[in-house]
Amino acid sequence: MLTITQDLYDAIVAHARADHPDEACGIVAGPEGSGRPERFVPMLNAARSPTFYEFDSTDLLKLYRDMDDRDEEPVIVYHSHTATEAYPSRTDISYANEPGAHYVLVSTAEEFQFRSFRIVDGQVTEEPVEVVPSAS
Numbered sequence: 001m002l003t004i005t006q007d008l009y010d011a012i013v014a015h016a017r018a019d020h021p022d023e024a025c026g027i028v029a030g031p032e033g034s035g036r037p038e039r040f041v042p043m044l045n046a047a048r049s050p051t052f053y054e055f056d057s058t059d060l061l062k063l064y065r066d067m068d069d070r071d072e073e074p075v076i077v078y079h080s081h082t083a084t085e086a087y088p089s090r091t092d093i094s095y096a097n098e099p100g101a102h103y104v105l106v107s108t109a110e111e112f113q114f115r116s117f118r119i120v121d122g123q124v125t126e127e128p129v130e131v132v133p134s135a136s
Helices: 006-019 057-069 090-095
Strands: 002-005 025-031 039-043 072-081 102-107 113-120 123-127 129-132
Touching (some): 006 102, 006 113, 057 072
Antiparallel strands (some): 102 113
């Protein structure tokens, strides 16, 4: 199960809507080994595409170095689908290289969706999402 605060949920949804009609993408980092998503890191979709996302390689390297310095790891890897349901595509599955991460997809198509998946060795498993109040 993915447990996420209302603030982080809202930030991911706002990013997805702001980048529409292109796909949005980013990471939510958290303390290593905790499984707690805490730090929202929106990324630039280097592909600038409505059907594909790609993290800018320089930005991604900088982010991983920053997470390493902070003893963090990617807890959520998110992106949006602008015209299809929030379900991992074959491309999404092939690029899923963080077996411990929750893969969140937001659909900004006609029917809004916010869904979370685990993707390990090409196997996709949907998981429940619990949105909890944000700390004051």
